[in-house]
Amino acid sequence: MKKPEQIGPYTLIAPLGKPPHGRTWLASAGHEESKLALKLARPKDAAGRARILYEMALAGSFNHPNIVRLYECGEAEGVLWLTSEFVPGPRRALTLANFRQLLLALVHVHANDVVHAGIEPGNL
Numbered sequence: 001m002k003k004p005e006q007i008g009p010y011t012l013i014a015p016l017g018k019p020p021h022g023r024t025w026l027a028s029a030g031h032e033e034s035k036l037a038l039k040l041a042r043p044k045d046a047a048g049r050a051r052i053l054y055e056m057a058l059a060g061s062f063n064h065p066n067i068v069r070l071y072e073c074g075e076a077e078g079v080l081w082l083t084s085e086f087v088p089g090p091r092r093a094l095t096l097a098n099f100r101q102l103l104l105a106l107v108h109v110h111a112n113d114v115v116h117a118g119i120e121p122g123n124l
């Protein structure tokens with residue numbers, strides 16, 4: 001995906017990670033100093049668009065200290081975008097301490113009748 005300078009009201013600053021995670025950008029809203037993560041998706045068809053919007057709405061419904069907070073989603077020029085809390089710093093290795101945080105987050109998700117199918121180190 002070619003790097004646009006602007007998606008909706010957000011200005012893209014720098015990519016976060018390498019492909020396939022290169023579709024997530026560090027961004028800012030207008031002239032604000034606050035930074036957020038902006039994930040981009042270009043669905044191939046109506047079914048893919050519906051699935052992405054459903055997953056975005058579902059993920060945005062969670063409120064837990066061990067789950068990244070999602071803010072809003074939208075669409076601009078055929079590209080779906082999702083804004084979330086930006087958590088700075090390198091990805092952490094899985095340790096006993098953060099494994100407990102992961103389990104608490106999964107308990108919260110499962111208590112809401114959702115099964116997370118993408119548990120991997122890059123999602124921690």
